[in-house]
Every structure is written in C-alpha cells, then in structure tokens.
Amino acid sequence: MNPTATDLLQGTLDLLILKTLSLGPQHGWGVAQRIQQTSRDLLQINQGSLYPALHRLEEQGWIESEWGVSDNNRRAKFYRLTAGGQAQLDRETASWSQYAEAVRWVLQSA
C-alpha cells in the first residue's frame, strides 16, 4: 500500500466519484474498484467513507440511485450521474486542473 494514498484531499473523493460515474452507472463497490484500478492502485480510498459521500452527492442532486441487479445477479444499488452532476464534474475538473497546474508551477520554479 502506498502511504501517500490514504489522505485524499477534502472534496477530491466527490470529484473522483463523479468522474467514475460519468463513465456509466455503477454500484458503490464498483466505484471503489474503478477508482483504485484507474489510479493504478496509487489512490486507495477508504471504502466505508465512500457511502456518506455517495449519499451526500445524491442529496445534492448530482447523482441518483436505483436498485438493480449486479453482474453476479445480486441486488445492488446503482448510482448514475445526473445532468446537474455532469455540469458539476466539468466545473470541478476545470478548477482541479487549474489548481494542479498552479501547484506544479510553484514547485518547478523553486
């Protein structure tokens, strides 16, 4: 396990969830797996904390949920990105890139 992976910046988890769901509806475990895989296991999210985040995003109307059947024929709750969520994702992505860019400039100038 990578030691730097445990601390996710506040709000970053939301961004990662939105990004993951923009690829298609997914249940909570699927979201966790996907984030882990696509970050090449560098980011290991705290699995339990995923759920308060998912519910919060649904409260805000950025994602919506529906009970469905998983690949292995189990009852699972699937989350899907809403139009508002897509807009939020775009905003967040833009501001994240800007932030990362700014940090990189500062670091490179030193």
Add this chain to the structure above:
Amino acid sequence: MSLLDKTTNRLQTLADRERFETDLDDEMRFHLEMEAGKHEARGMAPEAARALARREFGQVDRFKDEVRDVRGVTWMDDVRRDVRFALRSLRRSPGFTLVAVLCLALGIGANAAIFSVINAVLLRPLPYAAPDRLIRAYEMRGDEGKTGSVSVPNYLDWRAQNSGFQDLAAWMEGNRNLEGVGGTERIGSVEVTPNLFTILGTPALRGRAFVPGQDEPGKGQVAVIGEGLWRRRFGADPSLVGRSIHLDGLAYTVLGVMPAGFDFPPGPAAHEVWTLLQPSPQQKAARGSHFLAVAGRLKPGVSLDQASAQLRTVAARLEKQYPNEQTGRSVLLKPLKEAVVGKTRPALLILLGAVLLVLLIACANVANLLLARAAVRRREVAVRLALGAGRARLIRQFLVESLVLALGGALLGGLIAWGSLALLAPLAAGALPIAGGISVDGRVFAFLLAVSVVSGVLFGLVPALQASREDVRDTLSDAGAKSTSGGNQKRFRSALVVLEIALSLVLLVGAGLLLRGFLALSSTPSGLRPDRVLTAHLAVPDGQLKGSSVRVFQPLLDKVRHLPGVRSAGVISMLPIQDAWTNGSYLIEGRPVPKPGQEPSAEYRVASPQLFASLGIPILHGRDFTDRDGGPGSRLLIVNEALARRDFPGENPVGRQIRIDKEAAHTIIGVVGSVRQAGLDQQPLPEIYLPYVQIGAEDWLGNAVLVVHAAQAPEGLTAAVRQEVASVDRGLSLFDVETMDEVITKSLASRRLNLWLLGIFAGIALVLSAAGLYGVISYLVAQRTREIGVRIALGAQTRDVIGLVMGQGARLTAVGIALGLLGALAFTRVLESLLYGVSARDPLTFASIAALLAAVALLATWLPARRAAKVDPMLAIRNE
C-alpha cells in the same frame, strides 16, 4: 434538487424509516460481500477474506451514522423523539395543555378567519386573464375627485382617441325577468359592448361570447349566460346554445355559456345574463347623460400613469370641444381590483391588526403559563443538565413542546375559523365587495401554519431560554428547590400581564368607538319615517313604459291604495338611503347664466303622488304632485329643503322656475324635507323630484320602486300587493320586497360586520388578559403563602391580606391601563375612516372602557386574594 423534492424525499424517508435502514444495510453488506469475494478469488480462506473486507471498510456503524446525518435522518429522529417527549409531558398536565391550546386556538382561529376573508377579498386575483392589467375608467368631476359614470359619446371618443389601452369596453348593470318553463325569475343582467369579453380574456364554457365587429343574429338580440343559470334553469343542456331565451318579454339567442365562477362586473351582486348594449340615437348624442361604466386592458408596457396622462389629454380636448357638457370634467383611472375592493381594504386591515393583537395576547398568556410550568419543572431540568444534556438540546426540546402546543392550537383554531366563517356568512353577505369564495385554501392553510410556528417560537423562546439557564447546584440542593424563582422571572411575567392589559384596552377602545359610532349613525334622522313602510321593486316588461308611465303605474297605484290596511302608496325611481348617482345640472330662471361647469347640480328622482306621504317625507311648502298634474306643456317639480336652502336662501322657492337640460322651464310647486339619499352617513344632497306623469319620466322608471305605507305591520301586505300588481298586468311583477327598516339595516351591513368582529375580538382579548392576570396573581400568592401565613399569625386581618394581594394586581392593572390608553390614543386614529359622529379620541369611550377593564381586572385579582386570606397560618408555615 428543488426544495420541494428535498422535502418530499425527507418526508418519504421519515415515513418509511425501516425501508431506509434495510436499504442502507443491504448496500453496505453487498459491498463487503463483493470485496470478500474478490479476496477469495485470489485464494484467501472465506473466513479471512470476510475479515479483511471488514477491516478495509472501516467501522460500518460509523459510516451508517454519517449517512443518516447526510440524509437528515438523525435530525428527524431527534425531532421525533422531542415530539414524543413533548406529547407525553403535555399529557401529564392536561389542565395546562387544555388552557394553553384554548388560548392559542382563539388567537389563531380569529387570525385564520380574518385572513380567509382577506384572502378571498384582497389577495385572490379577479377571475380574468392577467387581471392586474384591467383598469376601470371614471369621469371625474372637478377637483373633488368625484367619480361618475360615462356618457356614450364620451366613451366612444375615449375609445377612439386613447393610445394606452388595447381596448375599452362599457357596460350598464340592470335586472331582467327571465321567463320560461321554470316560471319568471328576476336575474342580474348587464348590457355590454361587444368587445368586453375579448378584453377580459375569459373563454366561454360552451358556444362563444360576443366578438367585436361580428354581426350577431337576430339584430343583436343575443345573450351570453352564466354557468349557474345554465345549470339551474336549463339543466346544463348543451343544446341551449343557439336557442332562444325570453328576457323581459323579448327573445334573445343564446350565443354561449360562461364558465362557473365567472362574473362581470365583479362585486357583491351576481350577474347571469350579458346582452349587447344598444344605445338609442338620443343616448349616442347626449354627451351630458352619464350612465355607462367603462373599463379597459392596458397595452403591454404601458403603465397606469402613462395611460392616465394620455386619456386626460383626450378628456382635455373634449372639454375644449364641448364646453357646455364637459367643463370641469376629466378622467380617473383605477385598477379594476382597486375599484372593487379599495373601500373595504382599510376595514379589513384594521381587523387583521386587531386579530394579531388578540394572538399576541394569547401568546403572552401561554408564555406566562409556560413560565409557571417551568418553575415547577426546574428540578427535572436541573437533573437533566446534571446528567449531561446540552443546553441547546434542552432549548430545542422546550421549543418543540411550544410548537406542539401551537400546532394543537392551530388545529382547533382552524376548526373555530371554519365554524365562525359559516356563522358570519349572513353578516358578511352584503358587507363585502366580493360575494362568496371565502374558504380555507392553500394560502389560508400556509398562513395558519406560519402563524402557529411564529407564535410557538414567540411564546416558547423566553421560557425555553430561561429554563436552560437553570443553575444546577442551586436547584438540586434542597433549599434551592423550594426557593422562589428569580426576581427576573417575576418581573418578566408581570410585564407580560401589563402588555396583555394594555393591548386589550386598545382593542376594547376600538370596539367601543365603533359601537358609539354605530349607535350615533343608527339614530341619525334619515329624513323619512321608515316604520310600517313596504318597498318593492317593480319589473315592467320592456316597451310597456314607452310613451307614458302613468298608463302602467296609475291603475296599479289605485288598486294598491284601495287595499285594506294601506294608508298610502307611491312610486319613486330610486329609493333613498341606498345610493345616489342620478344627478344633473340645471339653471334658475331670472338669474344670470353661470359659466359652463359652474351650474348648480342636484340629484334627480321621479316620484308619483303620495310618494312623500308614503315615505313620511314632510311637505314644507307648497303641495304634492296630483294625478291631475301633467299633460302637454305642464312642467312641474318639487325640490328638497337642501336645494331650497342652497339656491333660494331666505326665499320661498314655490312658484320659481328651473330650467333642466336647457329646455322649457319647470315651476317649483313644493318643497319637501331632505332625506339622506346616499346612506345614513352622507349628508342630504340637493334634490329635484319630477312628476311621473311628465313626458320623458319613463326613462327613469325602468327600475321603479313601489312604496306602501301600511296601517299595521307592512310584511302582512306583501301577498295582497303582489296579487294586485299581477291583476293589473300579468307581465308586471315585484321583486326585492323589503320593509324600509330592512333597507336601512342593510345599508349599515358593513359597519355592523366591522362592529361585530372587532367586538368579538375585543371580548376575547378581555377574557384572555383577565385570565392572564388571574394566573399571575395566583402564582404570586402561591409564592408568598408562607409570608402571608406569618402575617396572619401576627394578626393581619382578612381585609389586610386581600388589600395586600389586590394592591399587587391593581398596580399591574394601572400600569397596563395607562400604557393601553397611550396606545389607544396613538392607534385609534386608523379607525377614523370607520367612525361616524364620534371622535377617534372620544373621552367618554376611553374613560368607560378603562373603567370596564379595571373592574374586570379587580375581579380577576379578587379571587386569588380571597384565597390568600383563607390561608391557614399554621399549615403555611409548617409546610416550608
């Protein structure tokens, strides 16, 4: 997510709490099983895989709690617990709960009732398309801002020359006899210009309404009818459209049926038939003959002020063009809604203010009860604080208790409002400018809810804050538990009672002033003798009056006069006390002609012989009309005292001549006493009576009123008079049969309603504040039991003890009354518009109301004082 969605979501979660929990459980279990499965697939033992998954996930319960927080479930659970707790604790003290809920129910119920009326009359928009763009247009005379009807040529010129309105329509209200299978029925009717319905924008329910520019069948003898009439008389028959109905003996083709709830013009009277306005050639030419009402729809983007300025320039042009008729006449525009309800607004707002005061008093009362209760519950609070309950949590819990009380009050108050609206309906009929529609709708419900929440916080906050400030150690130690509560609280409770007394005084003074004004008005001499007078409107079929009204009325009057029990009978074009809008100008022979616009003007009415005797109007000089008057060339009239005094001061006007419409001169043959034409609160206006035999008089008698002076109770004559009228001509009928007393009573309907309502509210306020005073004094007595016991033991007499306690009450009462008098002096001025014949600072009212309140307050303090005097000193001292 919108707020509404969120709320529904929340409520769903609340309603289906179990489902929420199982879902949450399932969701997390699924995750754990998937994760464990993944590890197993990599070759782990099932047991170890599950354990690892659990470790990776973290504390399930903690995350569940977080989700609950996010979803607002935690908050709802707490509230639910608080509500349950509040209900339990309220059930434990049913007496307190009952009194508090009753207080609040009275306050909230009164508010809900008045708000329902305000909602129906002031807030609900008129039932037309974009009703706020509909504007009423009046002719305005002079600078006094007197508004009046519009003549046909003026209407046509306004319509052609204005640029601020999409269109202007005109109408004239009346009544028609609807004949047919169901018998003859008198219904409210309106003659309108064809563009009216286009301007209103309300589509017909069946068929169509009038369309401007369209040639209507049957030479314009077409009608649009109301849904109520359609249902009542024609069984909602869809095939009625295209068929004819008979109005006043003429056939009209029904073009369409308007939807339920539609009426025009808006007002207390219902209209069910609309026909086309067909002015005669004379009317089209008579610029000085004002009888049309006009309204229009503003063009988009044009403001009322702009339209007003523009139409005034049109009026100014007309004034120059036709100085004889138009001098001193301009235009006044008013939003249609304002024209309908404007006069009622002040009274309704005053009543709303009054019920808010009642509610404030009720809140003060309940706050007082809660404080008394908090004093008893100090130990409970202290224990809970000692056990670690947060103060915020305690405050919330007390507030929830207040809100539960308030909602209970709102529930009962809603019922009270509903019941009292039903009781008030007969009083409100005729007193409000909009008939019907007073009901509890969503807006009233929202108001009810808002009022109860606000009052719950209002009366609950201070007791809640105070309770949470409890000093734990002090209260729990034995000495503290019985010690009196702080001086702060005592002062606060006294202040509440003083406030209640002051507010009650303001309300009582207001009600007292209204009562004085009403009594003054009721005893105002009307100028006529109303007792034993029967009045009835005469419906005469169209055309029968043409040529001579005598032909119709004289045989009728002869028959009625010969009925046993009839002293005299006459006919008048319009009854006094009701309204005055038939006025015109004239010239006095032998005097220089005044400048245009400066001519004297008077009310015109047409009367038959014996009219004055029947109404009990004295003939002061000269004589009454007789049946021999009239005939070609004979032009006579009678004036009233007000006109005689204005135009012929110090002279006897009998024999002088007056020129009306610049035609032949009329000779004054008599002077009669003045009557109050426009209502008891309006001074008599100068008036001219024309004899009904005169050529042209029939134009005035389309809505003539038969007046019969009876030897005994006039109601007994109704049937006989009706029969005689029908025996003269089958087409003639009577409607709106009332005694003159009833006519006068009706004219006071809105004042009576205001008086009743304010009186009831003031009464409630008095009872509430007396109860509040009683409660506080009782409490103070209870606190001082020991001291009183010591005093009695040391030899104080009953009288001394009663004096001691009552002195305390008297001080509070005196301060309350003093503040109340100041408040009343400041606030009764808003009542001025509702008062008649009494100053808003009438000292007699102020003094007697203060005395009344003082007496009630003394009674409220005497009861606990007497109890105090009966304290057994041994018991009182030992108990401590």
